[in-house]
Structure formats: C-alpha cells, structure tokens
Amino acid sequence: MALGPRLDLRQSQSLVMTPQLQQAIKLLALSNLELETYIAEEIEKNPLLDTGDVSAEPKGDESRDSGDDLPPEPGTQGSDEILSSGPAEAESTLDMAGDADQFSNNSLSESDGALDGGLGMNGPAASGSGAVGGEAPDFENMLVAETTLAEHLMEQAGAILSGKDLFIAQHLIDQIDECGYLQADLLEFAHRLGVQLDDVKRILIEVQSLEPVGVGARDLAECLALQAKEADRYDPAMARLIDNLDLLAKGALPQLKRMCGVDDEDLMDMIAEIRAYDPKPGCKIGGGDVQAVVPDIFIAERGGKWLIEVNSATLPKVLVNRTYYAELKDGAQDKASKEWLNDCMADASWLVKALDQRQRTIIKVATEIVKQQENFFREGVEHLRPLTLKNVADKIEMHESTVSRVTSNKYLSCSRGTFELKYFFTSGIQSSTGGEAASAEAVKSHIKALIDNEDPKKILSDDKLVALLKDKGFDIARRTVAKYREALGLGSSVQRRRQKALEGKAA
Template sequence: MAIGPRLDLRQSQSLVMTPQLQQAIKLLALSNLELETYISDEIEKNPLLETGDLSAENNNDDGGQAKPEPGEQGSDEILSAGPAESEAPLDMQGDADQFSSNSLSDSDGALDGQLGLNGASSPGSGSMGGEAPDFENMLVAEITLADHLMEQAGAILSGTDLFIAQHIIDQIDECGYLQADLLELAHRLGVQLHDVERILTEVQSLEPVGVGARDLSECLALQAKEADRYDPAMARLIDNLDVLAKGALPQLKRICGVDDEDLMDMISELRAYDPKPGCKIGGGDVQAVVPDIFIAERAGKWIIEVNSATLPKVLVNRTYFTELKDGAQDKASKEWLNECLADASWLIKALDQRQRTIVKVATEIVKQQEAFFRKGVEHLRPLTLKNVADEIEMHESTVSRVTSNKYLSCSRGTFELKYFFTSGIQSSTGGEAASAEAVKSHIKSLIDNEDPKKILSDDKLVVLLKAKGFDIARRTVAKYREALGLGSSVQRRRQKALEGKAA
C-alpha cells in the first residue's frame, strides 16, 4: 500500500445544534417569570416582535376571516395535532390569542370543550376560574430592618454618635444579630472602643427588643431586661442554655438555686422570647412562589392549565414588516429584515411548542400521581423521569428541562414539579413499591402521635412501618427522620418532658 496523500469520501451522521434548536432547549428550562424576562430582551432586539394586541387594522389582515375565540380548542386537539412546525404559521393574531385567555371561565360554555386527560385544558388557558390572579399584588414591599433602626436612631442620636450607630446597624443581619467585632469597628471608624460600646447599648434599646445582640444569650437577656424578669436566677439560666438544651433539669435547679416550679416558670418565660427579633421587620420584598401550572378537578375530571398570567402575548407585527420592507433599498437591509422575521416566527413557534410540551408532561404526571391529588402525600407513587419520558415518547433530558424551576398549584398546595419524582421503598408484602415522600409522611405521623411516656425509637419505627407494608432499614428511617427535622428518641423524650412540666 503506497504511502502518500489522497482524497477519500466518507458518509457520517451527526447532530448539529443550530441556534434555533439551542433557543428551543433553553426555553424549556425557563420558568414563566424567567421566560417573561427572556421575551422582553428579544422584543428589544427585534423590531418586529410586540406584546399585547396590535391595531384593529393589523388584526384584520387575514382577509376578514373570523378568528377562534380563546378557549375554543381543547387540549385533546392540541396534543394530537403534532409538532407545532407542521401547523399554520404561529405569527398571526389568531394563534397568539389561542394562548392568552385568562381562564376557562372566560366563557360559560368553554369548560366542556376544554377537557383533555380526563380533561387537560389548552396550554394558555390561564388560572382556574375567575380572573387570573394578580401575582404582582402579592409582592409586599416592606421597610428593611436597617431603615427601621436608622429611623429610630435618628430620633435619639446626632453627629458622631449617629455616624457610629449607622455603621453598627449596617453590620446587623436580617435576624437582628450584630456580625462585627467592636474593637475592629472602632479602629476602622477612628473612635474609642468605649464610644462604640456606648452606642451599641443605644442601638440595643431600639425596637424590636433584642436587636443588636451578639449571640443568643445576649438577645434573650435583652428581652428579659425589657420584661423586668432579668434577676440573678434568670441570668444564670440564660448563661447555661447548653445545659437547658440537654434537658438536665436537676443540674439547672442547682445552678439557678430555684425549685421545680420556679424553674418551669423561667423556662416558659424564655420560650415566649423571640430568638430572631430582626425577622419581625421587613427583610426586603416578599417573593411569592408563582405557579407555572394550575391543576383542578371538575366533575371528576382533571383540568391542567399553564399560567398565562405571567406570560406576555407575543406577536409579529406584519404591518410594520411591510412598511420596513417597502422602505428597504439595499440588499443588506432586506436580508436583515428577513432575518428578523424568521427569528420572530421561530420564537413564537418555540413558545408554542414549549406550552405543548409542558401540558404533555404535566398531564402524564397527573395521570401517574392521581392518587396523590385525590388522597394526599401518603399515596405518592415512586416515579422517575424515564417513566414519564417513555410514556409521552420524549427524551428523558427534555422531561428534566420541563420540570426544572417550575411549580404546580393544586388543591393540596403548591409543589415543585421535581417533587413528584421520588425513589421507591420496597413493599414488605411484595406489593407495589411506595414513594420515599409517602414513607416520610408516615414517619412524621407516627412521631406526632407518639405517647410522651413511650417515645418511639428508630428500631420501633422500623417495626411499625413494616406493619404498614414498608420494608425499610433503620438507617433509612434515621435519615428520613433527620430530613424532616425531627430529633432522635432521646431528644424528643427530653423535649416532651420539658413541655409536660411547663404545662
């Protein structure tokens, strides 16, 4: 075989990630609120994209044909219609309206036509009845803790003292604790340490009581002083919180020099104090979790809706495109304009496909976890991304992107879509495996209802769970119990003993 350069033809296959495909994949992983920001950025870059209704003239550029009313098309038709690319162009007003109605109840007869999987609704049909919730009004802007403290400090301090107080307040975290070394703060400000300590005392006198403390003991001591309960016995109790945490009551009685009744009174007093006084004030805007999907049961059938209240209506302004095209003189301008039109049309198609995919995945989740929606968390089934992907004939990575950063609202509350995908615990009777979340629910129920005189150990929990049909190891019970924030049997016994004596 001769050695030398030569030309060969080879045939191969490869997946090319076009910009359009990358955009479609990116849109899947975004929540509704993130998508709103993304669309706003695209509208700024593309002059042909608009939100809301276009002019009446542009609405009628389809030759006068009547457009479908919002909510006329049910999800059976939507989900069976195939990929969005095979449908009519989605850059017209009619298709935009299809995904912008606020609710199934916008029209009295819309409900019967909206039922899909046992009644899954169209992707953009919005909230469950009535007007779509105004989530912006749920964001409550409150004054911050620092502003609250500075307002009070300004009324009692001035000059250098106010200057020092401002720097002290800046070092107080949202829970109300001072996160700074006083000596270091004094050196940085160029003042004496005793001046910083004096101003700290002034700051600690502000509302809420206990703010400006450097640790929990000081925080509780400030509140005890305010309540005029800071006697020597209370001071010793506060100085020995670690002993109190262990439940060593005989040792505490000796330290404080009190009897059982006085000790219980002091412990009850401590429980009335706030260990995080700063949390009472502000903390910035309260960000509510905005669900991306609504699920409700009507007449024994499930209705699944994408929350369109957080999604702007995206349209292509073809009238403006025609005006620009008529005014374009050179080839580069025409190419740029055609590129803008192609990008706008593709974005709307990608948004359409995103809505369909979300409805398809949510529909399958409801189908797989119907017992949860009807009976509660104890009936949650083990479920994996692959289970859903196989049923809806999509790739597992697509299902993963759809369920990321998205929340579902139902009659039982608001849950992240990932919540419904849990590992399974083998049944001790050979029946169907149970969800890990269901097992956690049973553990919590057993502990909540345990007899204070017969605290359940992890070994006993294993026996009780096995009687309920869960084949689970002791270390797994301990792991689930800790994940629920429940203490060990020893910790719970001490806690219930304290509660019983305080009562």
C-alpha cells in the first residue's frame, strides 16, 4: 500500500451545544444574587440591554416593549425540552418574539391547578410583590463590617506598647488564629525575628492581658488558666484541676478530689467555674463582613392554598431598548456594524427569553416540592418524606439534571425558616410496619428527641434507640443510628452518662 497524502470525505452526526444553550444551562444553576451579577456584566457588554421599573414608565412609552402581554402558555415547551432538543430546534424555540423583550421576575406559578391558585403573595391585587407582606427589607444595608480579631488586638497593643515591643507584639498577634490561640513555637519565633526569647515571653504576657480574656494562649489549659486568673480564682486547687483536664474529661472525680485536696462541694464549684469559661475566646470578635442568606423563593399559605413566588427583590428587570436599536440601525452604514448590531439584538432577546424560562422552571420545580413535602410545611421536620431528584423530574416531565441545576445554590423561605432546596431531597428509611418510608431527616429528628428526653439515670444505648425507633415504625440498623447520632453532634451513651453526671453534681 502506497504511503502519501490524500483527501477523504466522511459524513458524521454530532450534538453541538451552541453558546446560547450553554448560557441557558448556566443560568439555571445560578442563585438570584449570582444572576444579578451575571446580568450586570451582560448589560455592560450589550448596549441594547437595560434595566428599569416598568411600573414607573408612562403607559404610552413605546421605547421598550412590555412583557406583560406574554401569555402564560401552560402548554409551551419547557426548559428541559429545550435543553434536550437539538441546537437548531432549541434556537428556534427560544427565539424572542417581537413583543416579548422584557423579562418580568414577578410571575407566579402559571401551570393548571398550581398550588398558588394564581394569587400574589399579598393577594390578587399585589402579585408583583417580592416578599410576603410588602416590600422586602434591604438586608444588605443592614450588614456591618466587623473588626477582625487581629485589628482588635493591635488597637489595644498600640495603646500600651511601642517601638521594638510593639513590633514583637504585632508578629505574635499575626500568629493567633480565629479562636484566639497562638500557633507558634516561641524559640523558633524569636530566632526568626532575631530577638531574645525572654523578650518574646515578656511581650506574650502583655498580649495575653488583652481583651478578650484568654486570647494568646497556646493550649486549652493555658486559656482556662488566664480566665481563672482574671476572675481571681486561680488558686493551687484550681491550678491542679486545670492541669488535669484529661482526668476531668474521663469523669475521674475521686482522683481529682484527692489531687486537688478539696471535698465534693468545692470540686463541683470548681468544675462549674471552668464550664463557665470560654474555650474559644477569639470567636467573640467578628472575622469580617457578615453574610446573610437571601431566599430565592417565598412560600406562604393563604386560605388553604400555597403561594409560591420568586424573590424579585434580588433581580433587576431586564429590558431590550428597541428605540436605541432603531437609532443605531439608522446610523449603521457598513456591513460589519450592521452584523454587530444584529448580534447584540439577538443576544439581548435570547437572554430575556432564557431568564423567563429560568423563572418558569424554578416555579415549576418549587411547586412540585411543595406538593411532595406539604406535610413538612404544615407539621414540621418529622413529617418530611423521602424524595429524590428523579421523583420530581418524573412528575414535571423534565430531566433529572435540570432539576439538580434548579435546586443548586437556591434557598426557600417559609413560615418554618429558610432552607436550601437540596434539604427537601433525602433518602428513605423503610417502615417496620410495611407503611410509607420516612426520610432520613425525620429519623434524625426522632433520635434527637429521644436523647433530649432520656432519663439521666437511664441513658439510652444505640441498641435501645434502635428498639424505640422500631416501636415508632422505623426499621433502622444500629450502625445507621450511630451515624445519625454523630451527625447531630450527640455523644455515645458512655459520653452522655458522664456529661449528665457532671451536670447533676454541678447543679
């Protein structure tokens, strides 16, 4: 066979994701706050995109087309069908209609038989509200940047030290972690700075005298000792108790009583004193900007029906400025300018349509979650049902990956608090009576209730918890009980017995 260059013609099929499809997928996974940033970047790049309050515009203003005349279209193709179809079909499906260039983020669930009953969060006349009861408070303006622990300590050190001493103190403070502990070896620290070890020890005493009390300690015992000294309770008996915290953790009270040379009453007083100290004094001082969780969806019950609404307070209204487009089009003479302007118009129209589809998809998924977990919203976590992404995807006829993107990084606010959407998807525990399975979160709630109400003289072992849960209808293995108990931060029966014995004696 001769070797040489040649040309071959082959025909093949492949699925190619257009930039528009990639954008639609990306928008689904973004939270409202992330989406706000994304929209701001797009507006900066595209001169035909604009934001504004439609309600503030004159009714006769035709400079921007209103999206209020968009029909609900309950039978229209959803985001999942669009994403699963071919690129050409998806582009034609998501093409923006000439009279739908505005994305309105106040719409409620528009499917037939929706839980919200077609009402707004504030009643029939107030469907555009972004929060229950009216305009949502501006939480961002309420956030305050707190002073960090290092700044707090340096401010105090600067008032009592100067020169070389302040230099050493500054580097010591830099080695203090957020809990208030010094993470440095003093000898190595002294060699690195080129100073005497005695000077470092002397300045460390000054740093340990700063507020909060206990900061600058190298271990827990030193931290508690500093607080005991500040409270004038650091006598020889207290010193021996603090030096033997391992025995205290084991509950070796008779041995501690002999070592400290005190009676039962004095020992209980000393233990109560230690328990009142802060093992992490540095945590009292803030570590930067306070971050608040902003819900993406509001859920409320009115007249026996559930109202579901996207939080419009965190989303700007996106408009396509057709007047500006017409002005630019009249001035465009060369082919490149016209192509660039048409591309801007197509991108703007696609973004508006994609945002509208995103909102409809979120409402659709949230509505199904409320249907599936209605008992949770009415009665609490013990009635949370097992639920998977596939269950919701099958009900709303979407792909499981689409539901996963919709529920990522998004929070739901209801009368019971604010929850991540992923919280409502839990594994199931088989019922011992053959009835409906229970969610893992519901089982954890029962375990916590049993342990909280246990008799201090009859601490429940994991085997006993298994038996009690079986009586409640949960068929669960001992290792699963131990895993859930540890996830709740609850100790073993031995640890709880020891802890409650100490609490009983201290009381």
